[in-house]
Amino acid sequence: MHATFAPPKAHDRSAAPLEDLLNPRQCAFFFDVDGTLIDIAIHPDAVSVPKSLLDTLDILDRETGGALALVSGRPVAGLDALFSPLRLAASGVHGAEVRLSPDAETARQSPALAEGLRGAVAALARDLEGVLVEDKGSSIALHYRLNPEIGPRLRETLAGFVAADAGLALLPGRLVFELKHAGHDKGSAVRQFMQTPAFAGRTPVFMGDDVTDEAAFAVIKDMGGIVISVGRDFPDADVVLPEAQDVRALLDTIAANSRRA
Structure with a gap:
């Protein structure tokens, strides 16, 4: 990868604006879903996706040339239902399912549990x-x-x-x-995405909020990318955002800036 910088934590006000670091023409974006893009609910079925988020992800997917993926613990089919009518590259069940592009088939990396x-x-x-x-x-x-x-x-x-x-x-x-x-996780999914034409050669950016994202954080750091944690400061995090609404606000700004450019 061509980028090896480590941006300062978000609380360092001397840092360059975060949105300037996350250029959709240079970055590949990976997003955890619950607690990162959307607010956590008592039950996984009780969450909602704001229409504004769908619009923003649609813009970023086009601005990146398809270098954007959801990397979640939810199954890919569940992600499609949740983000409908938007269909994105996605990995589900912590790397057990991978769809490398919106039009591809979902590949299973492991069988069903007994x-x-x-x-x-x-x-x-x-x-x-x-x-x-x-x-x-x-x-x-x-x-x-x-x-x-x-x-x-x-x-x-x-x-x-x-x-x-x-x-x-x-x-x-x-x-x-x-x-x-055992044998698959969100990090292994990120590695697969980064080997595809849409993602290769870009600076990988992962946004996540939980220990289930740490495998992906480690892979992103190995690739010289940017780790953004939500709600808490993980060891590999370059930037910490307080909560999911701050992620949505950041993405709105990146999308708006990209369209103006």
């Missing part, structure tokens, strides 16, 4: 107050936002499934634990 395992995890959740199950096929997530105190017990129980199967991994997130196949 039906017996998914049933056992769902049964576990039914016995725990305030735990919500999200079965994505190739992974299964247990959200405990309604009962945060149960987190340590839930982690210990799920760790037992991983101990019994070396092919599994336990991915912690913001008040969620997710059982998935």
